[in-house]
Amino acid sequence: MNVAPLPAPAFAELARTSSAPAGLTLLRSALHTRRLLLLKALLVRVHGQREAVEPGALGRFERSWDLLERVERGHPAVVRDVLDYPMTGVWLATVLAEPAGPGFDRLLARLDMVSLTAALRCGGPLDLTVENPDGLLSLPGVGRLRVAADRVRISADDRTVRFHPDGARHPAPAVLTLVDRRHGVLAGRGPDWSPVRPLPRGTARLDDLDPYRVPVGAAGGSVGTAADHDDIDHAAWSARWHAAHELLAYTDPGRAVEVTRSVRVIVPLVPRGSRHRGATLSAAPGAVLTSLPDGAQGMAETLVHELHHSKLATLHEIVPLYGPGRDAVHQVGWRPDLRPIAGVLHGAYAHLALADLWRRAATVDGVRKSWRSDAGQQFDELHDQVGEALAILLESDELTPEGREFAEQMRRHHASLGAAPLAAG
Template identity: 30%
Template sequence: MVDFTELAHGTGGAPVVHRLRKTERSRRLLLLRAVTDIAAKKSDLPGPLPDPEQAWELLSRVQGVAPDALDLVLAHPYTGSWLGYTSRLLHRQIAGVCPLWVHVGHIHAIAAAAAIRAKLSFSTEIPVWSGNAALPGLGVAKLGGDELHSVAKVRCDRSRREIRGETSAVELPTDLSSDAPGWWGVRQVTLRAAAKTLTLRLDDVDPYRGSYDPILPQRLPAAEVREWAVLLDEAWQLITRCLPQEAEALQAGFDSVVPRALMPFRTSSASSGEAFGSAIVARPTDPATLAAMLIHEFHHNRLSGLLHLVCLHTDDPAERFYTPWRDDPRPLGGVFQGVYAFFGVAAFWRALTRDDGYQLRLLAEFEFAYWRAATWRVLRVLQNDPELTDDGRLFLGGVADLVGSWQQEEVSAVVAAAAAAAATDHYAGWRLRHLRPDPAAVVALADAWCSGKTRPPLGRIEDGLPTPVPDGRWRHARLDLVRLAITDHRRLARSWSTVPDATPADFAYADGRIPAAVQGYLAELAEDPESPAAWAGLGLALAKSDAAAGHALLRCPELVRAVHRAVRARGVPCPPDRLSAWIGWLDAGGQPGE
């Protein structure tokens, strides 16, 4: 119960993480045995490879002479993702990206990797995919060949370690983390800050490192590895300085990053509930953003580990929740994960606002203000959901204790206003794309507008359930530009056009030129009257000069656009700003997240 409470309060440090990793080891060992047993009952599952029982026997040998080597392969994040993926295939009796025997046969690659670590003499066979023979946690042999799927023999003794395919062979180097002819090792970076050291793998070769399906090796150029090393080291400095207990937790349980290409003005990361200790990260441009991404994903890791022990909610698949961190409606499980992950993000930026060594204080304040409000907004809805278990409510209560206490902490007025507007912007865009207004209300309003009448009373407008099918495309340029303006307003004029999807109207809004922004969004809507981003942008801009118009566009933007669409179809003039002011103050239903 102590561990449960510590995790709920974001203080699950190294001891808690060690215990989570032990439970993950036990779970994976059970799944490994289950895969072996299923394969033993179906003679066709091993394909051209040996029976998985032989891999189990090799793992038993490793356990006898070098149990630490077995622990390393069981703790390897992608042993977990392989087990989850392959177990689902076996349960559904379907093939995956590769033939089923390739996925089942990966157990031989795991056993071979463990035996190499244990320095055993052995011989076995492993699957080959497009010429790649992977040894999890160690690297991949590049065997080539024309066959999409084939078999390679791994032979190790005191004098030689070799992987031999149908047409070529690769001798493994002494240092398996380095590259050699025909061999790509798993690179490592060691991060040091004060007395805290963290060694991470930059894994670009393991076939089960992806979020969903297996993927082939995608070798990172050496120059990018150096960029990653510098950025990770700087991020580690920030984490150890601002959240020392989080740093200790990362030391205990986080060991692998799957690198993706640089994405200016974007943050993209992911993790799997089965790959404890790993994150897939698109390289950001600054260390603070990377630090927040690592903390975000490790919060997912820890919650996933807890969910393997405790049921916190039912398996409700309905996509019914609004979340400020996603553009689509989300199911219960995803929202629960998101709340906990962004709780960690808000905690990091909060700590960074108090760090005298961090230069971009206003940016840290903005991120803290934005993510504390986002997490709190969704948390208040989630806490009352009937699909939570008693343990789930108790857990979220612990999160709420902290997140709720942060809501009144002071940030600068300019930053607070910018964060609130950014949140309003995203929610208006979500409503435009995923809520459908009452058709009767649309017709009544369109009839009144076309007849030149005042807006008829509609009473309280209740929101229906969201649809996962979006009505239009969203763009994130305004949020990017606001961050840019807060970080360095002088840079905004020079760089706004490099922000993906940014328009002159977005630039005017971020630059504080509100009349120009209004005219810019009206021009955009004249060209594309369906654009969700232009409607939401117009609402933000009008809210500063025409409260009634802004209210309509930000509270019920989907209704305003639908009426505009209906009136337009009748050939009647309908300027968006005038229509919004005419609709004015509506009594909208309770917004999700409020």
């Protein structure tokens, strides 16, 4: 990826799981660069395979591309926000991996919704018609409209958006309103409109609507099953998120700010039996996929753990930390199955961040006694497990020179946390 060289201090801070702003700013910049490269790769592929793309799908793609370019010229920040939305990344990864054919043509249609969302969030006159084969218009990061029509005409002025099924003169009852032009915030109303709901304290959203919130096919099965919008207790999720932020803000204020700035989306998953599920997608940094954790403590730990998987995945795109996959696998303390070196590094990094959090929770005055005791016990156990994983990493020949330096910085932070037992709390 063509990005600016990574400053050594920022690299070291990231390796030490620091929440310092410089590292987060760099990762956000790298994410956007990556998103633009993938979008350009899609354009190059479509133009290179024009004869293989169904003419109607090709025409819609080119119209959507032109609309996105026009909006970007006047409102680059809004277009960037839409392109960097985590689920846009999942769509791009999915369509680029799809072989030529009807499936590829269907996936191309998502650009309609990406460009339309950007245009509507910027305001101004608009009059266009989009295909709607599934009866659902899904605007990334905004919401979803049910329309029983194969084609929908969308008309907008500076503030209001209306939808006309099959081009009907009279619009559907759902209406979108631009309520904050500066930030491109749309609000909707109507019986068939479902919003992507905001979470308290920041700009994160609970997205239980986007069709790409969990990858389709085999990749999605390894992550879990997306919870259905109608089955979700949105008040419970908001309360759990808010309580987790309160806990983090008291225990580790820097980490609380990092979560607020870096986690854009929570995607609810269906729990697997009594087990909690948490996951991230390398194609969707900033999204945390999780079943509803138990209490504020469980949510706080999930956010920190999954955020560090996202951070590492984005960093690896800038500076490769390990080489292509090999057959070597290793035993780690936190999982029963053997892990490749990438899995060892990811697990060690996410658990090092948790060890840092638990150390603070076990030593900060005023943290409630139940979490303080539990955090001390978990720190004692995980500190040893991370140490064993770091030994594997530092002895491996699968890390790049940068990866070895990254592991060494992790080792130094691990040592700084200390090995004195904390279980007494």
